[in-house]
Amino acid sequence: MNSNKIIVKGARVHNLKNLSVEIPRDKLVVITGLSGSGKSSLAFDTIYAEGQRRYAESFSAYARQFLGMMDKPDVDQIEGLSPTISIDQRTLTNNPRSTVGTMAEIYDYLRLLFARSGSPYCIHCGEKVKKKKILLPGVDTSRKTKKKYLEIFACPRCKERFPKLEPRLFSFNSPYGACATCKGLGTKLDVDIDLVIPNKKLSLAEGAIQPWTKFFSNQPIYWKKLEVIAKKYKFSTKVPVEKLKNKDLQIVLYGDPLSDKSEDKNSDFFEGVVEILQQKHAKTDSNFLRTEIEKYMKESSCPQCKGNRLRKEALNVVIDKKNISDITNMTITEARKWIKNLKFSKDERKITDQITKESIKRLDSLIYIGLDYLTLDRSATTLSGGEAQRVRIANQINSLLTNVIYILDEPSIGLHPRDIDKLISTLKVLRDAQNTVIVVEHEEKIMEAADHIIDVGPGAGIYGGEIVAEGTYNQILKNKKSLTGKYLRKEIKQKKNFLHKGSGKNIEIIKAKEHNLKNISVKFPLGKFICVTGVSGSGKSTLIIDILGKALAKKFYRAKAYPGQHKEIKGIENINKVIRIDQSPIGKTPRSNPATYTGVFTHIRNLFTSLQESINKGYDAGFFSFNVDGGRCQLCSGEGYAKVEMQFLTDVYVECEECHGKRYSDKALEVYYKGKNIADILSMSVEEAMNFFKNVPTIYDKLKVLHNVGLGYLPLGQSATTLSGGEAQRIKLATELSKRSTGKTLYILDEPTTGLHFDDIKKLLTVLEKLVDKGNTVLVIEHNLDVVAQADWIIDLGPEGGEKGGKIVFEGPPQEIIECKKSYTGKYLK
Structure with a gap:
């Protein structure tokens, strides 16, 4: 060997x-x-x-x-x-408790540092807490025996006891250190009135309270109580909500102010819409119901800990006038500087030297790899x-x-x-x-x-x-x-197409200041291919996803998420549709696949249903679905695989011993179209299926779009859990491209070249250019220089990441950015 x-x-x-x-x-x-x-x-x-x-x-x-x-x-x-x-x-991770600091194991060292060298202050009077020795009760001091003492922390002014300084006091993952209100999450969910009553032109009787029209099985009881309370306070349930007096609307939302809330809930006591939703969310065992209620809630900072996740005592321990949350709020570069500049006595250094050394080593690794702009408290899920x-x-x-x-x-x-x-x-x-x-x-x-x-x-x-x-x-x-x-060797080059003139209209964000954005205003010329670029952490995603994307989603689709801070967005009337295509998975289980997501599988199932053999045996479209009982394998319920939880290793999916990964029963697999059964079709690549279904336009047309975005190699039945982020994004793009274009659509894509070879990028650019040719606007966040060079308009953010970013470095066509000396993008485009 x-x-x-x-x-x-x-x-x-x-x-x-x-x-x-x-x-x-x-x-x-x-x-x-x-x-x-x-x-x-x-x-x-x-x-x-x-x-x-x-x-x-x-x-x-x-x-x-x-x-x-x-x-x-x-x-x-x-x-x-x-x-x-x-x-x-x-x-x-999907764990909301996980942060950059915990992932990089820096937070463990910070907890140790504050436990060993922090100075506690009283949460009541602000006096510095001191360590005291108390003689243990029951000790006979008259005898010449060794006295036993208990060391405690206590305020010298108000005598209030303070918990012992130990690492768990600073852990938001421990009940001991976590804020009791938010359980260490730093946020809480509250019912959002605008989501509960989105259309105030409707009356209560017409269904203005949206959650009651959707999923509450006992809503007649609530309506009865609401009618009783309306009669009691003399307001009508048949007038538009916008015409109700504020005090009457408050009763609808928060309940009868004069009733005793301890009354029998079977009486006519009305808790209020908000209280009913909060209680249902807290007490239900149904994940479905909890998820549905959360559609009418918004996340806000915990009022107790102000988003810092920890109990008051932990936040009152300081080193160099800063508590542990002050440090985690810093960027990685700022945290390193703070730790490096700490001054300790000779005795303290015996305790802190190794802690600070390990902390700096880990921070340096993150800086070294280009993540200096991240804050230590940044949630891992973001x-x-x-x-x-x-x-x-x-x-x-x-x-x-x-x-x-x-x-x-x-x-x-x-x-x-x-x-x-x-x-x-x-x-x-x-x-x-x-x-x-x-x-x-x-x-x-x-x-x-x-x-x-x-x-x-x-x-x-x-x-x-x-x-x-x-x-x-x-x-x-x-x-x-x-x-x-x-x-x-540049034998093949990305072809530079002509610049699109655009519609002459714009969408403009006024005074954006979310995260590190410096109160910037920026115009997006419509009918063009726009590329937003800049170094990592410069504010690209904040501007495009958190502000523009969320604001437009809220406008067009009444989305729940709130956009980031900005004054206003002008020109929204110049578009009639917005489509955001990101890299999130198209599904979380092996059941989801490209065929089901794009909708082409519906047409394939309908084709199998129309076959004479299916008609003779009474098979409907559901029989050829692996999501419902009928023709699917009963052992694996149509998944084709069984999940084995390995505990100490990544979960393993093993082939079903009954259907051998084919998902279907023998009966379903006995139906053939042109010599292929339904499992054979799912095993085909997009390109193979195109040739197979070339005479079936409803199927062929959808497959062709998948092929055009560079996914011709992808098996139709490939599990969503095995797709890369780039593949998932292109499947979403293909799904949208197969729909009719309005000519006034804004497409937002986040790094669409992820996972693409030079030749695949060439194909993708051709697809995006065709969208713009039809009058649509394509807005991409991208670093790939071939894509940036193809843009009609470039918006470059920076000049650096984190607090040194968030400014507009350049706006204009690609040929002009080369002359911009402040732009790193221009430098690399030369």
Whole structure:
């Protein structure tokens, strides 16, 4: 066995065609190629999956009983494999308690620092709390015995006891340290009156109280009580809500002010709409009902802790006049500076030196990888896939592991070209610690920095799965068979189209000041291809997603989410539709797939229903659905797989032993169209299905749009849980493109080139240009320079990230940004 190489022989996972490859160990290796060519199949589903399986073999007999359920990758042999660690783009956690500080393990050190060196102050009078010794009761002081004392913290002025300073006091994940009101979340849900009564022109009798018209099974009881209270206070339920007196509306919302709330609830006592919703939300065991009620609620800062998550006592412990929440509110750069400048006595340094050293080391790792603009209290759920991935990479730098195989999925996502160098340096740190770093990537600068490149192709899906070229960057550059090489040597260039004139109308945001935005006003010319760019943390997502996107969603679709702070938005009347396409999953279970999401599966099921055999046997469209009883497999309920919770490992999905992953019963699989059953259709790629259904326009047209956005390789039935963020986004884009264009639609896309090869980007740009040709407006947040260069209008934010960002650096056409000396984007476009 060659210890200097990872040798893969005969890999056949997904579309890999008996692929064999030798990967040098302790090197930075890039795997590239078209979307769907087999890059992830090689890196994650073969190398990582086998590494995980072998690691699990070292567990106890109890743990190994699950190993029969962990499928071995379809590969003949892998040599030179050491423990593997996968760092992908998927959302790291849905836990609202998780923050950047907890993810990066910095918060643990801050808790320790405040517990050991913090100065507590009385929560009542503000006096500094001092440590006192109290003689334990029952101790005989007359004898010459060792006295026993209890050390306590107490206020010298008001004698109020203070809890002992220990790390758990500063933990919002512990009941001991968490704010009692919000349970450590920092926020609470309140009923939003505007969502409960969205149309005030309706009367109460006409259904103005929207939740009562939707899901309350006992609403007749509430109506009866409401009519009684209306009669008591002499107001009508048949006049528009907007014409009710304020005091009468308050009674409807908050209940009878003169009644005793302790009365029997079966009487005519009326609690008020708000109280009824709050109680139902708090007490229901139904997740469905709770979710429905939350549609009429909004999140706000906890009134007790003011969003700081901790109990009062914890927030009254300070170091250098700052409490622990003051530090977590800082950016990573600011927190590092504060810790670095702390002054302790000689005795204190014996306690704090190691704590501050470890804290600074972890903060430096985050700064090193380009996340200096994040605040430590930033919720993990709000991080992009790329940001979450880079936090995990920073953690690995601190772990000091060696002889590990790291497998990363496009770590450059979300990074401005200026910040790519920081990422490359980080990857080299991991490599230089005697680790093998395998990166699935399309970014040219990372390829140039790599020790070895593997180009997978030549096409996607059934046309891929082979090694087209491998070697150094210069060797790929010269390889005439490599499509990647052709783009790298500029043999194929992204075609620069003409600039769209636009409609002459604008949408304008006035005085945006959410997060780090500096009270900026910006115009978006309609009927153009607009690109918003800027370094990481400059405010792009805040401006486009949090303010513009949410404001338009609220206007057009009565969305629940509130837009970020701004004075007003002008020109909304110039569009009649807004479509936001992000990278969130198209579904959370294996049931969801591209066919069901796009709606093409409905037409396929209808086609099978119309077959003579189905008519003879009485099969309807539901019989060919795997979401309802009928023709689906009864053992797995149409999922095709069973979920095995591994506890200490990632959950594993294993093939159903009854239907073998086909989802359907034998009866359903006996119905054929042109020699294929329903399971065979779902196994087809989009491109294969296009050829198969070329004479069925309702199916073909939807498939063609998927193909046009670069998803021709994707199997129709591929589980939503296995799709990348970029694939999910393009499926959503295809779904919207298959609908009729209004010519006055605003499309908002967040980094649509995620996961795309140079050639795929070319196809995507063609699709987006066609939308603009029809009079629509396409607004993208993007760093890819090929896309930026194609834009009709560029809005560049910056100049830096975090507090040094949030300003408009440039607005105008791409040819002018090159002359803007303040713009990093202009510098890299030259």
